[in-house]
Amino acid sequence: MASGSKIEWTEVTWNPVTGCDRISAGCDNCYALTLSKRLKAMGAAKYQNDGNPVTSGPGFGVTTHPRALRQPYTWRAPRTVFVNSMSDLFHARVPIDFIADVFKVIADTPQHTYQVLTKRPSRVLKLADQLDWPANLWLGVSVEEAKVRDRIAALRKVPAAVRFLSCEPLIGPLGHLELDGIGWVIVGGESGHGARPVQANWVTEIRDQCVDANVPFFFKQWGGRTPKANGRELDGRLWDEMPALAAS
Numbered sequence: 001m002a003s004g005s006k007i008e009w010t011e012v013t014w015n016p017v018t019g020c021d022r023i024s025a026g027c028d029n030c031y032a033l034t035l036s037k038r039l040k041a042m043g044a045a046k047y048q049n050d051g052n053p054v055t056s057g058p059g060f061g062v063t064t065h066p067r068a069l070r071q072p073y074t075w076r077a078p079r080t081v082f083v084n085s086m087s088d089l090f091h092a093r094v095p096i097d098f099i100a101d102v103f104k105v106i107a108d109t110p111q112h113t114y115q116v117l118t119k120r121p122s123r124v125l126k127l128a129d130q131l132d133w134p135a136n137l138w139l140g141v142s143v144e145e146a147k148v149r150d151r152i153a154a155l156r157k158v159p160a161a162v163r164f165l166s167c168e169p170l171i172g173p174l175g176h177l178e179l180d181g182i183g184w185v186i187v188g189g190e191s192g193h194g195a196r197p198v199q200a201n202w203v204t205e206i207r208d209q210c211v212d213a214n215v216p217f218f219f220k221q222w223g224g225r226t227p228k229a230n231g232r233e234l235d236g237r238l239w240d241e242m243p244a245l246a247a248s
């Protein structure tokens with residue numbers, strides 16, 4: 001139900017929902033879609049529902065997993081938890097009652113810090129007033145290219161304790177970012193088969209704006225054939241800044 005994560009900015013992934021549909025260019029090489037197909041073939045119980053063959057795929061149909069809601073109650077030591085690495089919690093087919101159940105688990109386990117990342121902030125905004133927002137929930141939006149920068153304006157209106165941007169896979173320059181109300185920015189290049197190369201000036205432009213605005217900046221990787229192919233140093237150093245965790 002949950003597993004240790006290789007993602008540099010989190011410790012563990014928790015997937016009370018699996019499955020999704022591609023929504024923008026950042027989804028073109030969605031690792032979750034590819035992995036779900038493999039997990040279905042291996043017989044993994046959570047990945048047996050197929051999604052739309054055009055926007056989703058085998059094993060990647062949106063599915064809620066009520067039993068997975070119990071998992072965080074069994075973790076004693078504080079953890080940083082990436083919620084739904086295999087889905088988008090705010091996909092239209094995730095019922096609001098189930099989202100509320102996920103939020104309740106988060107509120108009930110304040111020793112952990114939960115990171116929810118979505119490409120659907122307009123649905124978040126629509127539901128925001130009907131949800132209780134726990135202090136240990138961080139909400140982020142993906143901003144992979146300038147075309148989807150309007151996700152930031154929607155995010156800013158959401159009452160999350162920390163609002164963050166995940167500019168990954170960065171596939172174009174973002175230009176000017178309005179960072180008011182934003183508490184963290186992650187940047188990463190794409191990796192894997194068909195990875196679209198990231199340019200250094202796209203990254204430094206974002207980093208410089210974060211430094212100027214005093215927003216923690218995390219550079220995850222340059223990407224390439226594998227996630228570690230080109231390392232993660234930027235201007236001769238690592239950038240691992242993060243907001244303070246719930247339990248610290």
Ligand code: SF4
Nearest residue numbers: 020021022027030087
């Ligand atoms: S929103 Fe995320 S999980 Fe859904 S298809 Fe796009 S990249 Fe994959």
